[in-house]
Amino acid sequence: MTTVLDRYFEIVNSADNGHSALEGLRDIFAENVLLMHSGEMVQGRDMAVDFHRGQAAKWKESKHHWTASVEGDGSIVGKWSQAGLDLRENGCSGSGNVSVSLDSNGLISRLHLSLTGGSDRARVLIAKHLEVWMIQDAAERAKAMEHIYTEDIKVMEPEDVFAGRHVINDYISVVQRQAPPLSGRVVSHFQNKEFIHWSWDFGFPGNRRALGSEVLHLNGDLIEKIVIFSAHSDVFTDGTR
Structure with missing residues (x-):
């Protein structure tokens, strides 16, 4: 059929x-x-x-x-x-x-x-990373995180640092509730040994837009540190702290 x-x-x-x-x-x-x-x-x-x-x-x-x-x-x-x-x-x-x-x-x-x-290992890892932030169920998300983040993963935003899968899992729930995106695009990506640099473009209700980039520090096929750069981070973090 x-x-x-x-x-x-x-x-x-x-x-x-x-x-x-x-x-x-x-x-x-x-x-x-x-x-x-x-x-x-x-x-x-x-x-x-x-x-x-x-x-x-x-x-x-x-x-x-x-x-x-x-x-x-x-x-x-x-x-x-x-x-x-x-x-x-x-x-x-x-x-x-x-x-x-x-x-x-x-x-x-x-x-x-x-x-x-x-064939593009960096793009696959970016996709798995982004997929985690799309999962609505916290328990399902925790399992997915085991396959892409190290246990002591750190997320470094311009004004905050979050460490550990459990802490970041809770933070993702808050972000999803406070600032759910309407669109998310990968603009570009490059890999240099154990580092991936990629740029993103997110759209939010009210015609708000956030542009930025991240550096992913790898440990094998797992991400152990995410460093976020953006002049628009308040668009998706406002009210989440």
Whole structure:
């Protein structure tokens, strides 16, 4: 049986023949669709289509492969992978899990593609880091933190320092309650040995926007320190202290 998830990947694959094909996503996305893709997130049909245009523009050529199965509640889950050439004709790949929720009209209301592996190790680690901050359930989040943060992880904001998984888990709950973002984008990223520097762009209600960057200090495949730089940190930390 062909699912709406199959249709989604067929449309995304067709972007190699012209990004205008991505307009077909409008036929399967709900108006207020929530898209979470490799740690990034946007909400709304227009933003979701624009996001996919931006993704397609990063590849010279690529193809997705996937599996899809329908759950008892009507949601769809599966695995996905993507491989091809970037704009410099370097081989690139990524893979992860995918889940889809549908509205009463059978349109995608929530699409979540996690990035769990790929040729760009730094981007995978950034995705796992961002995924932690999206998880609403504290117990589920605590388990995810074990796979990306060291036990003594430190988060260093411009005015505060938080240390330890338990403390940071509690802080994430406060941030989610006080300043839930409407969008979150990875602008750029670079790795130098055990350090990753990446820039971000978050959007919030009331047309508020926060730009900044982070340095992630790695210990193997775990992050042991996060140093945050932003002139707009008050946008997402106001009321959380």
